[in-house]
Structures are given as C-alpha cells and as structure tokens.
Amino acid sequence: MGNLSTGKIGEDMAAAYLEAAGYRIVERNYRCPLGEIDLIALEGDTLVFVEVKSRRSENYGLPQLAVGPGKQRRISKISLYYLQSRRLDPASVRFDVVAILLRPEKTSIELIKDAFELAYGR
Template sequence: MAAAYLEAAGYRILERNYRCPFGEIDIIAQEGDTLVFVEVKSRRSENYGLPQLAVGPEKQRRISKISLFYLQSHRLEPSDVRFDVVAILLRPKNPSIELIKDAFELAYGR
C-alpha cells in the first residue's frame, strides 16, 4: 500500500525491506535527485496514538545507521538524502495514508 502510494507520488522504489547488520528499513526510494529512506507505520485505530509517533528518537537513530551503511555499501556519495515516514490508519470504513516528507534529520548518538 505504501509503495504504491509513493510510486503514484513520483517516487521510484529501489529497495523494499532492506536489511543490514543495523536493522531494516521499509523502503528506499528515489525522488528526483534525492535518495529517500522511508519508514512505514500503520495502526488499526488511534487508541495508541498516531502511527508516525512510533518513529521516535531510538528508531530515528537506527534508521540513520542503516542509511549510512547503505550509502557506504553501495558506494554512493552522501548527496541529497531525506527521511520520510508513511503513516497509515487502517480504519475499516475510512483508511487513510499520510506522507510526512523530511520527517527527521540524520540522528547520531546512543
């Protein structure tokens, strides 16, 4: 669902469920000249908060490590890189999807 949404928005999907020693990122895509690392979060309701709120500081650090590993292992210049989040609410009668571009910056630290 998220990949189809991104493709319709003009993204070119490069990887799905990319795994490395630091973990997994849901989607790696290209939008224009920008390499985009996309985390997808979904919820069936808002009882536990909005899906995008699950991408907290620890998750951001993990995604940052994965992105740096990807750039290094693919010998890509650290040019334009962005971190997006796709938030999906799977309500039975009214599902919704939201793209949050530039959701966070490269996160370092513990």
C-alpha cells in the same frame, strides 16, 4: 489480522502511494546487520529512506508518533551503512515517514516528507 499482516499491507500501500507521487522504489525491506528500512526510493535526485508505520486504530496513538528518537537513530545508522556498502554519494538524502491508519470505515495515508534529520548518538 496480526501485526505482521498489518505491516505488510501498510508497506504495499505506502509503496503504491509513493510511486503514484513520483517516487521510484529501489529497495523494499532492506536488511543489514544493523536492522531494516522499509523502503528506499528516489524522488528526483534525492535518495529517500522511508519508514512506514501502519495501525488499525489510534488506541496506541498516531502511527507516525512511533518513529521517536531511538527509531530515528536506528534508521540513520542503517542509511549510513546502506550508502557506504553501496558506495553511494547521492546529491541529497532525506528521511520520510508514511503513516497509515487502516480503519474499516476509511483508510488514511499521510506522507511526512523530511520527517527527521540524520540522527547520531546512542
């Protein structure tokens, strides 16, 4: 199974997991000129931008470790674009990461709420 299908399976699992946890998914695979955000959801009054990282093994480290400073800056810029283009001024914004390990013996899902703050810079 390739990376594309691993990502799609992970995003579907993450969306179902978040919905079961009380989130309401408002966008999937939001794309703009700056890039893509996997999921945008509401949890209460909080608008949550969610990065989903899925892996089939830990050979390249834990999935959540792939959301480093560069990825955080990119997601931050895309989130600002989203808010501006939709003319939204939510009460609260948060960045979550859903890390999924798709192992044959057991799949694990970890939700990291407030994984990082709005990141500026290069």
